[in-house]
Amino acid sequence: MGFRRFSLLLTIRLMLLFVTVSSLAILVISPGFLAASLLIALIAVYQIFEIVRFVKLTNDDLTRFLDAMRYGDFGQKFDHAGMGAGFIELGEAITDILERFRTYRGQQEEELKHLKALIEHVPVPLMSLQGDGTISIHNNSARRLFGAAHVARIADLSQFGDEFRKRVVTLEPGERYLVTFKVDNMEQTLTIASTQIVMAGKVEKLISLQDIQSELDVAQLKAWQDLVRVLTHEIMNSITPVSSLAKTSTDLVDDVIKKVEGQKELVEELTDVRDAVNTVARRSDSLMHFVQSYRRLTRLPPPEKVQLNVKDAFEDVIKVASVGWDDKNISLEYDVATDGLEISADQEMLEQMLINLMKNAEQALENVKEAKVKLSANLNKRGRIVLEVSDNGPGISEELAAKIFVPFYTTKRDGSGVGLALTRQVMIAHGGSVSLTETEGGGATFNLTF
Numbered sequence: 001m002g003f004r005r006f007s008l009l010l011t012i013r014l015m016l017l018f019v020t021v022s023s024l025a026i027l028v029i030s031p032g033f034l035a036a037s038l039l040i041a042l043i044a045v046y047q048i049f050e051i052v053r054f055v056k057l058t059n060d061d062l063t064r065f066l067d068a069m070r071y072g073d074f075g076q077k078f079d080h081a082g083m084g085a086g087f088i089e090l091g092e093a094i095t096d097i098l099e100r101f102r103t104y105r106g107q108q109e110e111e112l113k114h115l116k117a118l119i120e121h122v123p124v125p126l127m128s129l130q131g132d133g134t135i136s137i138h139n140n141s142a143r144r145l146f147g148a149a150h151v152a153r154i155a156d157l158s159q160f161g162d163e164f165r166k167r168v169v170t171l172e173p174g175e176r177y178l179v180t181f182k183v184d185n186m187e188q189t190l191t192i193a194s195t196q197i198v199m200a201g202k203v204e205k206l207i208s209l210q211d212i213q214s215e216l217d218v219a220q221l222k223a224w225q226d227l228v229r230v231l232t233h234e235i236m237n238s239i240t241p242v243s244s245l246a247k248t249s250t251d252l253v254d255d256v257i258k259k260v261e262g263q264k265e266l267v268e269e270l271t272d273v274r275d276a277v278n279t280v281a282r283r284s285d286s287l288m289h290f291v292q293s294y295r296r297l298t299r300l301p302p303p304e305k306v307q308l309n310v311k312d313a314f315e316d317v318i319k320v321a322s323v324g325w326d327d328k329n330i331s332l333e334y335d336v337a338t339d340g341l342e343i344s345a346d347q348e349m350l351e352q353m354l355i356n357l358m359k360n361a362e363q364a365l366e367n368v369k370e371a372k373v374k375l376s377a378n379l380n381k382r383g384r385i386v387l388e389v390s391d392n393g394p395g396i397s398e399e400l401a402a403k404i405f406v407p408f409y410t411t412k413r414d415g416s417g418v419g420l421a422l423t424r425q426v427m428i429a430h431g432g433s434v435s436l437t438e439t440e441g442g443g444a445t446f447n448l449t450f
Contacts, residue, residue: 147381243284303346321358334375364393390445
């Protein structure tokens with residue numbers, strides 16, 4: 001309606017100008033109308049000026065409107081109050097169009113913000129691989145997974161293991177694989193899957209990286225607990241009567257020896273029998289104690305977490321675990337990244353883990369000159385607290401390192417294979433992990449990551 005009114009008003013102005021020019025022509029050719037001719041000429045000039053102003057103002061509004069559309073500036077106002085109905089309606093029409101676009105743009109921006117928020121808070125890490133080899137990280141989960149590491153191109157993935165980089169590059173849309181991911185001296189198992197996105201003629205591979213290491217640890221731990229529960233139950237059922245009968249047999253043999261005290265040869269034979277039965281009884285008791293120690297793996301209570309100052313915890317553990325180390329020439333030091341570093345953990349469980357690891361280090365340092373044990377605490381690249389117990393002993397071979405956290409496995413003659421398995425179980429209960437790395441310069445370092 002505004003544009004129709006504009007056309008009508010422009011037509012009227014042009015018609016009036018035509019009438020004025022025609023009148024001026026008649027007056028010019030008629031003698032005696034000089035003053036009237038000058039007046040009509042001035043009116044014609046004014047009409048021309050008015051038409052130019054009228055058209056220019058409209059063109060300016062249209063130009064401003066198109067610029068606003070081009071640059072998304074929907075805050076422009078087209079208020080022409082007092083300039084005539086045509087301009088008022090034109091301004092209202094343009095303002096209404098801009099308002100509609102502004103509302104639509106606002107809705108789009110809200111939807112975009114919502115989608116970005118959803119992607120940002122998806123618990124599965126997401127990244128994209130472009131055709132030129134560049135990588136885009138999409139959400140917080142992915143940034144936490146990679147930590148402070150710089151990831152912008154395919155080559156940057158090598159720091160997490162060549163297997164991981166190769167699998168990401170060769171992964172086809174729709175495929176899903178398990179892959180090992182190495183970060184902060186730890187290995188994690190990820191499931192990676194991809195899908196292909198084509199936008200504006202560009203092909204992009206969207207890759208999801210889901211850390212299932214904690215789920216695997218829990219499942220493996222439950223399997224071990226079930227196995228230990230069954231084995232200990234069966235062993236206890238079998239060995240308990242053996243131990244009881246062995247002790248009863250010993251008492252019976254003692255009674256018989258007293259009765260045949262004068263028969264030397266028979267007494268000697270009965271004594272041998274008693275010693276043999278005593279050996280069975282002792283071994284039965286040892287086996288029962290051995291089984292009882294494994295029941296700890298299936299009866300670990302949930303951790304009662306409290307905020308603990310790491311430095312204070314180290315000092316308390318050192319007082320207990322380092323007794324007699326001066327006599328063995330074992331030096332001890334500890335280092336905490338900051339005095340105020342705190343950790344959420346079960347105090348009793350944490351102290352027992354550290355004491356066990358320090359005792360293991362003490363045993364590994366037998367016959368080692370300049371033996372040294374170090375406790376340290378710091379934050380890794382992903383902001384998690386890591387407690388380390390390291391020594392400069394002979395270290396642990398790769399073959400043994402893959403087995404030391406397995407229940408029943410031990411390299412010590414009098415070991416039970418419970419200590420490190422229990423440490424791993426405690427760390428899983430805390431939502432963390434334990435790993436073994438080689439100490440710089442030689443030795444072993446156990447890392448407790450909370």
